[in-house]
Amino acid sequence: MKYSIIKDHDWLLILTVFALASFGVLMVFSSSYVEGMYMGEGGSGDPYFFLKRQAVWFLLATILFIFFMHFNYHVFKKLTPYILILSFLSLFLVLVGFGSSGGGAQRWLQLGPFRLQPSEFVKLGMVIYLAQVYSQKQVYIHKFIKGVLPPLIVVGLIFILIMRQPDLGTATAILMVTFFIIFLSGARWIHIIGLGVVGGSLFTVLAVSESYRFRRLTSFVDPFADPMNDGLQLIQGYIAFAHGGLTGTGLGGSVQKLLYLPEAHTDFILAIISEELGILGVLFVLACYGVILFKGVLIGIKCKNPFGSLLAFGIVFQLAIQVVFNIGAVSGLLPITGITLPLVSNGGSSLLVTMVSIAILANISRHNIRQNRLKEDFDNQVKTA
Incomplete structure (x- = not known):
C-alpha cells in the first residue's frame, strides 16, 4: 500500500x-479591541489584548491539530483510565481553592500565563471514555445493569462536579452526548426513553432550583x-442583527x-459578525459548520471500527450541540447558556479542545482512507493473480 x-x-x-x-481570530479582534482599550482586563488598557491572547492559543491549537491528526486514535483506548483521572482531578482542583472565578462562577485553573477551563477538556475526555466503554459492551448493551448503567455512574460524578462550578450548559451538553452515544451503541428503546425522562426531569429540577438560573433560562421568551x-444581552444582540442587514456595516x-x-x-x-458582515457573514459561518x-x-459512517465510529459521532454531536446552543441563544430561540461559538468565540480552552477534537476526526478519516486503499490493493492483487 502506497x-x-x-x-x-x-x-x-x-x-x-x-x-x-x-476568521474567528479576526472577529475576536474586531469585537474586542474597544473592550481591551477601555475596560483593559487586568488594567492592561491594550486594544490588542484579546487578539494577542487568542492568536497564541490559535498557534498552540494548530501545533496540537497537526500532532493529533497523525496520532493513532486507537491509542486513546489505552489512555482512557488516565483521561478519566485527569478529568476528575482537574474539576476537583477548581473547587478546592485552585480555581479562579469570573462572572459569578468558578470554572478556571490559572497555570502561569494560561487560564484553562477544565470542563472544556472534560467534554472531549467523556466522549473518548464513552466511545471506549460502550464499544466494548456491544455484546450486552441490551442489558441495563451490565451494559448501560456502569458508565452512567462516572458521567453522574462528572456532572455533579461541573454543576458545583456552576455550569449547567456544559453539564447538560455532556448528558446529551452521553444519551446520543448510548443510542448509537444499540441500547433498547425502553432504556433510552427512561434515560430521556430522567435527564429531562433532572434538567427541570436544576433549572427551577435557583432563581437566577430560572430567570436566565426563561428571559429569552420575552427579553423586553x-x-x-x-x-x-439578547436585546442588544437583536439590535446588532438589525443593524447589519444583508451585507453589514463593514x-x-x-x-x-x-x-x-x-x-x-x-x-x-455571532451578533457582531452579523452587524459587521451581514447575513452573508453569518452564512459563511454556517456553511463552514455544515461542511x-x-x-x-461521513467519517463516522465509513469507520468500520466500533470505537472509531462512536468516537467520531460523539465528537460531531458535541460540536453540533455547542453550535445549536450558541446560535439558538443569540437568535432568541433558546435560553442563554453561556456556551461559546466553537472555533470563533474568544476562549483558549474552547479553541484548543475543538481543534484537537476535529484533528481526531481527521485522523479517523485518514485511517478510513488508508483501509479502503489497502482493500483496493488487495482486490487488485487477487484479480491479477
Whole structure:
C-alpha cells in the first residue's frame, strides 16, 4: 500500500477548520479591541489584548491539530483510565481553592500565563471514555445493569462536579452526548426513553432550583419584560442583527461592540459578525459548520471500527450541540447558556479542545482512507493473480 500525504488526508475538512478558526481570530479582534482599550482586563488598557491572547492559543491549537491528526486514535483506548483521572482531578482542583472565578462562577485553573477551563477538556475526555466503554459492551448493551448503567455512574460524578462550578450548559451538553452515544451503541428503546425522562426531569429540577438560573433560562421568551437586566444581552444582540442587514456595516464598523453588548467577543460574537458582515457573514459561518459536521458524519459512517465510529459521532454531536446552543441563544430561540461559538468565540480552552477534537476526526478519516486503499490493493492483487 502506497502512502500519499495528498490522498490520505481529508483536506476539505482541514481547510474548512482553519478557515473558520482564522476568521474567528479576526472577529475576536474586531469585537474586542474597544473592550481591551477601555475596560483593559487586568488594567492592561491594550486594544490588542484579546487578539494577542487568542492568536497564541490559535498557534498552540494548530501545533496540537497537526500532532493529533497523525496520532493513532486507537491509542486513546489505552489512555482512557488516565483521561478519566485527569478529568476528575482537574474539576476537583477548581473547587478546592485552585480555581479562579469570573462572572459569578468558578470554572478556571490559572497555570502561569494560561487560564484553562477544565470542563472544556472534560467534554472531549467523556466522549473518548464513552466511545471506549460502550464499544466494548456491544455484546450486552441490551442489558441495563451490565451494559448501560456502569458508565452512567462516572458521567453522574462528572456532572455533579461541573454543576458545583456552576455550569449547567456544559453539564447538560455532556448528558446529551452521553444519551446520543448510548443510542448509537444499540441500547433498547425502553432504556433510552427512561434515560430521556430522567435527564429531562433532572434538567427541570436544576433549572427551577435557583432563581437566577430560572430567570436566565426563561428571559429569552420575552427579553423586553426586563430590558435592563436579564433581557439586556439578547436585546442588544437583536439590535446588532438589525443593524447589519444583508451585507453589514463593514469590518470594524459595529456599534454594539462599543460596550453596549455584553460578551460581544465570546457568547454573542455571532451578533457582531452579523452587524459587521451581514447575513452573508453569518452564512459563511454556517456553511463552514455544515461542511465540518457533514464530513464528520461521513467519517463516522465509513469507520468500520466500533470505537472509531462512536468516537467520531460523539465528537460531531458535541460540536453540533455547542453550535445549536450558541446560535439558538443569540437568535432568541433558546435560553442563554453561556456556551461559546466553537472555533470563533474568544476562549483558549474552547479553541484548543475543538481543534484537537476535529484533528481526531481527521485522523479517523485518514485511517478510513488508508483501509479502503489497502482493500483496493488487495482486490487488485487477487484479480491479477
